[in-house]
Amino acid sequence: MVLINKELTLEWRQKYALNGILLYVVSAVFITYLSVGARQGTLTVPTWNALYWIIILFSAVNAVAKSFVQEHQGRQLYYYMIASPEAIIVSKIIYNTLLTLVLALLGYAVFSLILGNPVQDQGMFMLNLILGAIGFSACLTMVSGIASKAGNNGTLMAILSFPVIIPILLMAISISKNAIDGLDRGVSIDKLFTLLAINSIVGAVSYILFPYLWKS
């Protein structure tokens, strides 16, 4: 709990990074808006959906990538002495979930503003966003931990995380497609459970494996 608080304070202290990533989302949405040349409502639902999730994916990768970089070696050693690795990974995952959720909501707001909002089942869409954010952050936090051990270049982060994140992304995209079309919730319930299951697998694996990574 203290650690989550610490992450929040740290982020608050480095406001430029947070603002940077928020601006990243807005500019990315704007670029897509200009490049598809679509006016409000002319974009088809699958395209809207795909663009939205791709932007969220890229911003999340960028946002989470720095979660192990922004602290120096010395301070990491300090955490190593005062906290168990399990506590650290859990706090980082929770914090990154919040961050990803903020990004996703901001992206959603900007999307609705300039590209139109076709979503018919808001509740389902939000629930899916939350689950997607948890999955993204569990997966990306772990991968960014791995990448930070390997000299932390951006390429490595991307190639390691994209394939791993694809199952989560695919499930999230198909649920959000259902929510946009306003299909009966019974249709998506199976997929929601699958998403939840994948999330818990990735989360559990990160929880078990992180201590080994942290010790090195």
Next chain:
Amino acid sequence: MKSYWWKVLAILLLAYTVFAGLLFEVPRLPILNESIRALYFHVTMWFGMVVMLVVAVVYSVKYLRSGELKHDDMAIEFTNAAILFGVLGIVTGMLWAKFTWGEYWSGDPKQNGSAIALLMYFAYLILRNSLTDVHQRAKIGAVYNILAFAVYIPLIFVLPRLTDSLHPGNGGNPGFNAYDMDSTLRMVFYPAIIGWTLLGVWISTIRVRFRRLERKYEDQLINQI
């Protein structure tokens, strides 16, 4: 004879697979026709790949528990062989798909899933090569290998079953057993799985021994100086 009986068995089984697979009678099915023989060479690759990945994960866990490099040798080489099988599986699958479904790549969920799986394991190789310290490479490689395997299982076994697929056994299509896995096919199919898997194990163990010899040699060189 005691220690290498399984290599002889592998040769015999594979000779049988090639011979019987190309010459035995196969059931006549619409669309598939004679191409059903690819079953012995395509589907078996995936069985081999999964078996070897399981072995690799087991050794990754062993490495993390013990920290001995000999376990890491096994993990990396079994993953290498699994990647080889995966590439062969995807290529044979594409050829088979060209003649039965009409396209090399038809966006089938299983095709996509296996392509993603390969990307994941290529990333594993790049990750390993980007680290220079042997122990760190082994440790981080093992961590990523286990993570990748945890994602690989839903990717290959769960997701394709939720959507429509051209592969048998998915999304409303009947499984192989339901319509055409008759006894003549089984007679070749099961030995073929065992044969190919043994071949994979053989390749990996040779490379593991090579790796260990190399390390021993390097150690000697270092100790001389």
